[in-house]
Amino acid sequence: MTRAVAAGLLLLLAVSCTTPEPPRAQAGSPESTTCAPPKGPPREEAPTTIDVVEQAYFCILDEYWRAPAMDPRDLLVAGFTALTRALPGAPLSLPPLTGDPRGDWAAFEATYRKITDREDLAEVTLEAMVAALDDNHARWMHDVERPPGYYDGDGYGLGFQVTGDDPLFVSAVEGGAARKAGLRPGDVIENVDDPGLLRPRYPDGQPVELRLRRGDRRWSVTLTPGLYPRDLATLQVVQSRLIDDEVVYVRVRGFSPDAANRAFRAIDRLRAGRSVRGVVLDVRGNGGGSPVEATRLVSAFVHGKVTSHLCTVDDQCEPGQTDDTVGLVGLPLVVLVDGGCASACEHFSSAVKAHAAGLLVGTRTAGLISGPGEPFLLRDNTVLSFPTRRHLGPNREIVDRIGVAPHHFVPPTPDDAAAGRDAALAKALTLLDTR
Amino acid sequence: MRRTLAVLIVLTACSAPAPPRSAAPSPTPPRPATLAAPTGEHPVGTTVLHLTDASRPDPWNLDAGARELRVTLWYPSGRGAGERAAYMSPRESELTLAGSGAAGVPPDILSRTVVYATTDAPAPGRHPLVVLSPGFTKPVSTLTSLAEDLASRGYVVAGVDHTYENYATTLADGAVAECLACDSDTDPGFGTGVVGNRAADVSFVLDELLKKKPAMIDPTRIAMAGQSIGGASALAAMAADPRIDAGINFDGTTYARLPRGFARPFLFVGTPQHAPGGRDHSWDRDWNLLKGWKRWLTVTGADHQSFTDLPQLQSALGLKPLAGTPGAARLAEITRTYVAAFLDEHLRSRPQPLWAGPSSRYPEVKFGS
Numbered sequence: 001m002t003r004a005v006a007a008g009l010l011l012l013l014a015v016s017c018t019t020p021e022p023p024r025a026q027a028g029s030p031e032s033t034t035c036a037p038p039k040g041p042p043r044e045e046a047p048t049t050i051d052v053v054e055q056a057y058f059c060i061l062d063e064y065w066r067a068p069a070m071d072p073r074d075l076l077v078a079g080f081t082a083l084t085r086a087l088p089g090a091p092l093s094l095p096p097l098t099g100d101p102r103g104d105w106a107a108f109e110a111t112y113r114k115i116t117d118r119e120d121l122a123e124v125t126l127e128a129m130v131a132a133l134d135d136n137h138a139r140w141m142h143d144v145e146r147p148p149g150y151y152d153g154d155g156y157g158l159g160f161q162v163t164g165d166d167p168l169f170v171s172a173v174e175g176g177a178a179r180k181a182g183l184r185p186g187d188v189i190e191n192v193d194d195p196g197l198l199r200p201r202y203p204d205g206q207p208v209e210l211r212l213r214r215g216d217r218r219w220s221v222t223l224t225p226g227l228y229p230r231d232l233a234t235l236q237v238v239q240s241r242l243i244d245d246e247v248v249y250v251r252v253r254g255f256s257p258d259a260a261n262r263a264f265r266a267i268d269r270l271r272a273g274r275s276v277r278g279v280v281l282d283v284r285g286n287g288g289g290s291p292v293e294a295t296r297l298v299s300a301f302v303h304g305k306v307t308s309h310l311c312t313v314d315d316q317c318e319p320g321q322t323d324d325t326v327g328l329v330g331l332p333l334v335v336l337v338d339g340g341c342a343s344a345c346e347h348f349s350s351a352v353k354a355h356a357a358g359l360l361v362g363t364r365t366a367g368l369i370s371g372p373g374e375p376f377l378l379r380d381n382t383v384l385s386f387p388t389r390r391h392l393g394p395n396r397e398i399v400d401r402i403g404v405a406p407h408h409f410v411p412p413t414p415d416d417a418a419a420g421r422d423a424a425l426a427k428a429l430t431l432l433d434t435r
Numbered sequence: 436m437r438r439t440l441a442v443l444i445v446l447t448a449c450s451a452p453a454p455p456r457s458a459a460p461s462p463t464p465p466r467p468a469t470l471a472a473p474t475g476e477h478p479v480g481t482t483v484l485h486l487t488d489a490s491r492p493d494p495w496n497l498d499a500g501a502r503e504l505r506v507t508l509w510y511p512s513g514r515g516a517g518e519r520a521a522y523m524s525p526r527e528s529e530l531t532l533a534g535s536g537a538a539g540v541p542p543d544i545l546s547r548t549v550v551y552a553t554t555d556a557p558a559p560g561r562h563p564l565v566v567l568s569p570g571f572t573k574p575v576s577t578l579t580s581l582a583e584d585l586a587s588r589g590y591v592v593a594g595v596d597h598t599y600e601n602y603a604t605t606l607a608d609g610a611v612a613e614c615l616a617c618d619s620d621t622d623p624g625f626g627t628g629v630v631g632n633r634a635a636d637v638s639f640v641l642d643e644l645l646k647k648k649p650a651m652i653d654p655t656r657i658a659m660a661g662q663s664i665g666g667a668s669a670l671a672a673m674a675a676d677p678r679i680d681a682g683i684n685f686d687g688t689t690y691a692r693l694p695r696g697f698a699r700p701f702l703f704v705g706t707p708q709h710a711p712g713g714r715d716h717s718w719d720r721d722w723n724l725l726k727g728w729k730r731w732l733t734v735t736g737a738d739h740q741s742f743t744d745l746p747q748l749q750s751a752l753g754l755k756p757l758a759g760t761p762g763a764a765r766l767a768e769i770t771r772t773y774v775a776a777f778l779d780e781h782l783r784s785r786p787q788p789l790w791a792g793p794s795s796r797y798p799e800v801k802f803g804s
Contacts, residue, residue: 044714148716149720150720151627151690152624152627153626230624232624237619237621237622
């Protein structure tokens with residue numbers, strides 16, 4: 001579940017009413033298990049100490065999918081590097097490391113304790129170790145705080161979405177500072193290359209200066225991140241409509257726990273009593289979620305196939321099969337994809353493509369699918385999550401970092417955005433026409 | 436059975452952490468529950484109204500062009516009343532139990548719950564009105580114990596079943612609406628959407644009741660109370676509708692934006708997890724926006740369902756309360772006493788000593804903030 005989808009209610013509900021605990025992919029032997037999946041409602045976070053860093057270090061070495069092929073010293077070096085940056089004046093040197101995880105940890109910890117007992121430095125060290133995995137599904141969740149004055153459904157940030165690569169441009173204005181400043185879809189952002197800079201997260205409240213172009217007009221605005229209400233209708237995870245009375249359009253914004261069934265019900269409802277030519281599934285911006293839901297959605301269009309593999313570092317793979325209890329829709333399918341389609345969304349898209357269950361239209365997917373993140377509870381009641389097995393595609397191909405290329409490349413353009421045109425959807429309708 | 440209970444608790448506790456509870460299969464076949472007797476002076480009558488709001492489409496059933504609502508009225512009555520009312524229908528019982536993951540009990544057992552209100556009872560006099568809104572997935576009959584008590588004390592109570600937001604609502608044509616809203620309950624903005632819909636439901640219900648029952652209801656004295664998202668809806672409905680003079684929220688995370696200078700009386704009643712500064716920030720946020728009479732109570736040992744009928748239904752469902760939780764009769768007494776004190780204070784202008792601070796008679800009730 002990505003932040004985009006999980007925003008709002010999910011966190012509140014997580015304490016008592018969301019998904020059952022995800023199954024553990026691989027359980028370590030009791031002696032070696034230094035961390036376990038969280039059970040029950042989250043508890044109040046305790047200070048992060050060096051002992052928590054130790055637990056996380058051994059947790060990664062015991063459970064992370066790539067750990068058997070890693071040099072454990074890399075984690076300690078990364079942690080130590082971060083320490084030296086946080087304490088530029090301290091006379092720090094890394095003790096000799098032998099490659100023995102326990103002995104090296106003892107040496108590291110002894111050095112650390114000599115330097116500091118500051119809690120924030122334990123956090124810096126742990127964050128650096130997790131970052132050293134360079135894994136898009138590895139994260140340490142701590143100090144997750146809502147902005148004061150938050151209401152369920154609110155957005156935080158500058159108030160707009162961007163798309164495009166060169167140039168980067170506004171794809172949607174949601175509210176907040178962007179709406180106040182009069183930004184419109186199609187406005188080109190000339191001074192920012194990294195879209196990440198346009199997505200500040202609380203508590204980051206630094207104003208961002210934008211140089212904008214609309215047609216021939218150029219101007220600058222300074223936007224300050226903040227909370228803003230969003231249109232609730234746009235937040236529904238599954239949205240559907242009938243196009244021209246003959247094509248069923250279903251947008252799936254994330255693979256939340258009931259997403260596939262909701263999509264199926266939408267399709268059934270819209271096709272009832274009419275002759276429908278096909279289905280467009282719009283998964284643009286779908287940041288992922290449950291692999292089970294992704295598999296079920298594929299299974300409405302193809303049966304008896306492998307949709308993905310979960311593999312150990314030495315390529316022991318378990319294939320994930322379609323769920324053939326799902327009824328086949330039996331209509332031609334076009335899937336709209338883009339660079340916002342990540343994780344479970346790429347699981348879905350790669351399976352559709354590999355088994356010719358439909359055509360993909362749009363732009364290449366995100367390539368953020370290292371493997372399903374499994375949560376582990378640390379003793380300060382924070383959660384460390386990472387894949388215990390990696391994800392490979394239906395043909396055991398690597399999708400992570402590569403993404404899934406569409407059959408038909410239809411990139412969004414500022415002109416289309418300004419005019420409210422959806423070129424990818426138009427292409428999809430053409431494809432369904434000729435099938 | 437442990438699993439059953441866990442599922443039941445999880446499904447019932449949609450906005451606050453629910454402490455784990457132990458359960459054991461009951462040794463004898465469970466018998467239907469008998470609710471605590473109403474404590475006021477009036478016998479209680481009850482009737483069901485089916486109302487249709489043609490001005491807006493149903494928010495959950497995309498094929499329904501109008502919003503159908505079922506409203507259960509409980510009211511102070513005279514003597515010589517008719518038959519005892521049903522708690523819910525056998526089909527509603529079956530769907531509610533199935534939705535809650537309860538198993539191993541007769542599916543109709545909730546419909547055999549013994550209540551006190553009678554049907555076809557006369558409705559003498561004009562009284563203040565209290566709207567009740569239940570928790571998500573729950574029919575409003577899960578607030579019957581409170582509703583009957585309030586009616587016996589001289590209030591007309593209108594319990595609203597927000598169609599498609601619970602496991603079973605029998606509509607005017609006999610069809611049983613199930614929980615369509617359950618499909619999307621993990622969507623961002625879901626809670627905000629629900630309380631917005633419920634505020635619209637309640638405004639429509641008030642329009643209809645004031646039109647249809649002018650002899651029964653005093654339109655100048657109206658309050659609303661609810662549990663979980665129903666409690667959050669009380670605040671949302673008050674923000675949207677100035678006719679509602681006062682409100683009570685039992686343990687519900689809140690979602691509505693309050694207008695500036697919102698000064699009507701409001702009462703928060705929560706579990707210890709809902710104490711000031713707890714994990715759910717919504718009450719802290721709203722507390723600062725409430726500019727009128729306000730109190731924030733927490734009840735030691737209470738869980739998310741403690742303010743509903745559930746504690747009284749537990750033995751019928753083969754469930755046992757966790758050690759440390761006040762008994763069902765005690766929870767009913769606390770809930771009824773504080774609600775009545777709130778309503779008597781604000782709808783009847785009768786000052787209540789309970790609001791001065793902690794009471795030695797109710798040591799479980801803590802005053803926060």
